Amino acid sequence: MARVAKIVGSRLLSDLHELASIGRSGAGVRRVAYSESDVAARRWIAQKFAAAGLTPQIDRVGNVFGRWPGAARALLIGSHTDTVPSGGWLDGSLGVIYALEVARAMAEAGAEQPIGIDVVDFADEEGTFAGWFGSRTFCGDFNTALWNDVRDSEGRTLTDALTVFADRPQVRLNKAHTIGYLEAHIEQGPRLEALNRSIGIVSSIVGIRTGRAHFTGRADHAGTTPMAMRKDAGQLLFAFVNRLIARFSEKATRDTVWNFGNVVLTPGAANVVPSEADLSIQYRDAELRQLELFDNIVQEEAQLINAAESGRCSITMTMATKPILMDQTFQSCLRDAAAIIGHASVDLPSGAGHDAAALALHIPIGMLFVPSKGGRSHTPDEDTDEKDIVAGAEVLLAAAQRLVHAKR
């Protein structure tokens, strides 16, 4: 006789705390991809999957799977347990322990299921070597020929880092088996807290544009050269930034964000007019047409500079990802689950990238957010209220149950 599947809050929290103790660093956690602590956490996760009755497997790139025994088809739930160098205890880990708890609760209930629950802990989501490396490899979207070239900040290649998993097979996405991917994550922003909601239903993952603007002028004596006779690459850069801020602000939606994260002036002395200036630019939005509008603004402003005689401006875009929409059925299952359990939810886009974005190119996906205290993440201060942690797991379980029935 099947029982009702139930999240055990105390067990969920104690697993999260135990995982946080692997690679603890001061008040935070340091488990950068393929470090000793990251590999130790992956071995611990595999044991937890096995103890929950799932079939564990660590693959060639360190992705850890827990397979629902005997299922011809399964819903995949997961996230990542690697961290940034000075990370918090919940980024990624929350989604992996949720997946474990949901599978464990459903297995304990003992119900016959036409569709199982597979769980996953993806490797190197944070990009110590390459962002979403584990999930992209799982999807067949990362060329193994690059392993010798891709390095971490200490110069170690992926090939070297992966020797620890050298004897393992590569696990690939099988679309005939996996009906979709569900990921829960901390919001990493302040919106849910500001709205006083426990649950965010992710509507899309924003598209990201990253590039550089390079300005060329002429180096001159900063004391003796009259202002009107200079070709000042620095002044061009600052005027360009001011124009972009004015025009971006005018066209921005509620969800548009932009950042000028790095400025380099050369030669870089107070008494020399800069001959070169380099600027990093990034903007994100959930709408493709908004990104294209910003692309045009950047190009127009660069052309205005080049049309004048005061110097040159060239734009190089280094990354352009499209916004990714969540599957409608996944979204409505999450929304209904939150409503039935009685947790206030709100739809919102994800301003950060996630493994789900890699999976979305191949299978339906859905994402759920829980609030981040003060919107803080990628810092040891990262935290979420215990009641919100438990609420998120309850909604994820209810949504997973709905999905395995909706997709049968």
Ligand SMILES: [Zn+2]
């Ligand atoms: Zn994350």
